[in-house]
Amino acid sequence: MKIARFSRVGFILAAAGSAVGLGNIWKFPYITGEYGGGAFVLVYLLTVLLIGFSIMIAEMLIGYLGRKDTVSSFETLAPKHKNIWKFGGFQGLAGLFIMIFYSVVIGWILNYIVTSLTSLPANVKEAEVTFSAMLNSGFFTQLFYHTIAFLVITYTLTKGIKSGIEKINLVLMPALMIILSVMFLYSLSLDAFPKAVHFMFAADWSKLNSEAFVTAVGHAFFTLSLGMGAIMTYAASMDKGANIVKSAFWVVFLDTSIALVAGLMLFTFLYEYGSGPAKGPGLVFISLPAVFYEMGVLGNIFAELFFTALAFAGLTSAVSLVEPMVQYYIDRFSWSRVKASILVSGFFWFFGIFAILSNIDGAKEYLTWGGRNFFDWVDFFTAAIMLPVGGLIMAIFVGFILEKSRVKAVMKPFLKWAFEPWYFSLRYITPIAMFIVMLNLMGVV
Numbered sequence: 001m002k003i004a005r006f007s008r009v010g011f012i013l014a015a016a017g018s019a020v021g022l023g024n025i026w027k028f029p030y031i032t033g034e035y036g037g038g039a040f041v042l043v044y045l046l047t048v049l050l051i052g053f054s055i056m057i058a059e060m061l062i063g064y065l066g067r068k069d070t071v072s073s074f075e076t077l078a079p080k081h082k083n084i085w086k087f088g089g090f091q092g093l094a095g096l097f098i099m100i101f102y103s104v105v106i107g108w109i110l111n112y113i114v115t116s117l118t119s120l121p122a123n124v125k126e127a128e129v130t131f132s133a134m135l136n137s138g139f140f141t142q143l144f145y146h147t148i149a150f151l152v153i154t155y156t157l158t159k160g161i162k163s164g165i166e167k168i169n170l171v172l173m174p175a176l177m178i179i180l181s182v183m184f185l186y187s188l189s190l191d192a193f194p195k196a197v198h199f200m201f202a203a204d205w206s207k208l209n210s211e212a213f214v215t216a217v218g219h220a221f222f223t224l225s226l227g228m229g230a231i232m233t234y235a236a237s238m239d240k241g242a243n244i245v246k247s248a249f250w251v252v253f254l255d256t257s258i259a260l261v262a263g264l265m266l267f268t269f270l271y272e273y274g275s276g277p278a279k280g281p282g283l284v285f286i287s288l289p290a291v292f293y294e295m296g297v298l299g300n301i302f303a304e305l306f307f308t309a310l311a312f313a314g315l316t317s318a319v320s321l322v323e324p325m326v327q328y329y330i331d332r333f334s335w336s337r338v339k340a341s342i343l344v345s346g347f348f349w350f351f352g353i354f355a356i357l358s359n360i361d362g363a364k365e366y367l368t369w370g371g372r373n374f375f376d377w378v379d380f381f382t383a384a385i386m387l388p389v390g391g392l393i394m395a396i397f398v399g400f401i402l403e404k405s406r407v408k409a410v411m412k413p414f415l416k417w418a419f420e421p422w423y424f425s426l427r428y429i430t431p432i433a434m435f436i437v438m439l440n441l442m443g444v445v
């Protein structure tokens with residue numbers, strides 16, 4: 001059987017499509033608002049540069065050498081103790097857990113694309129009422145759109161690497177970048193732009209408590225799609241001669257610039273037309289629609305464009321969140337792609353119902369423990385714990401388990417003088433940084 005592989009551009013766009021997602025346009029701005037801007041952004045950026053980039057390369061390398069689903073890749077590459085190391089591959093489950101809430105949020109966005117067509121809320125109060133109505137009593141609305149998201153994602157996965165995953169990214173990613181560029185250029189022309197820059201880049205260290213720190217590091221992993229085998233699974237279908245470092249660079253570059261562009265643009269809008277940086281998950285669903293209303297007709301167009309871009313970003317990431325387990329069932333159990341796509345996606349669809357219920361009046365009481373509901377626990381557990389641990393596993397695997405000669409043979413031509421610093425960072429900087437994160441985390445949970 002001929003194995004389908006990504007074209008070079010296709011791989012970069014697919015990996016960037018995985019990285020650029022709700023994390024960049026929905027989550028990054030709202031957690032930046034929540035944790036006070038500057039210092040938080042700086043910790044995030046430093047993590048991306050010092051740790052994220054190295055792990056991105058490591059994850060691509062494991063996939064590139066392993067050429068199979070994540071579990072089999074770890075197994076074939078671990079010379080000793082393969083029965084232990086293969087568990088590294090089960091990080092792929094994290095993607096399915098993330099999908100439990102991710103698909104529900106894509107559903108909210110699809111709902112907003114439809115409702116913004118006809119009406120926008122006249123002020124924040126009204127927007128809040130609309131959002132809460134959907135969240136707390138709109139069970140069937142949420143279920144409907146969550147199901148649409150599930151169908152689009154499943155359909156794409158059934159089509160496979162070339163005609164499904166590569167194709168959707170080749171179309172949606174450029175569209176997303178064009179939409180965001182147009183809106184960003186407009187925000188540049190507004191008086192409030194410098195205020196947004198100040199909010200995002202002037203560091204106030206007093207605001208950086210341990211929760212903010214853990215969230216910033218966790219977010220760096222989340223936004224780069226690291227630590228759960230999404231990038232690894234895509235890299236298994238990478239063209240043999242492709243340059244791993246260049247590809248990793250482009251993915252990190254696109255992901256980071258799109259997050260910063262989205263953040264600057266949204267905060268500019270909020271300063272110019274609203275009441276300044278809003279906090280919490282409602283930022284794009286509450287404050288922003290009210291801002292669009294203030295803009296007049298342009299706001300209607302922007303609302304449509306913005307939510308469409310957000311949906312595109314979410315869908316391309318969602319596909320990558322599910323693909324590792326789909327690939328796992330294809331490679332290990334010889335399931336057909338169609339069967340694997342439907343059954344694996346069925347898992348997140350089913351548990352997504354509980355994510356919806358965790359905000360619904362009358363049900364939420366039963367789905368809340370220790371101050372967080374089911375939805376928030378899944379978010380916290382995956383982003384703050386599973387992904388950093390997954391990243392650590394990748395770093396240790398490439399740094400200590402794979403033979404150095406083998407790593408060097410592949411990576412030296414790409415990295416040249418940077419090979420040793422990269423290797424050092426995987427062996428020492430990443431584990432130490434992760435250890436600090438874990439210590440902080442104990443203070444948070």
Ligand code: PFF
Binds near residue numbers: 224
């Ligand atoms: N990077 C995606 C985002 O920023 O929304 C989310 C994500 C996708 C996380 C794939 C992890 C992953 F493996």
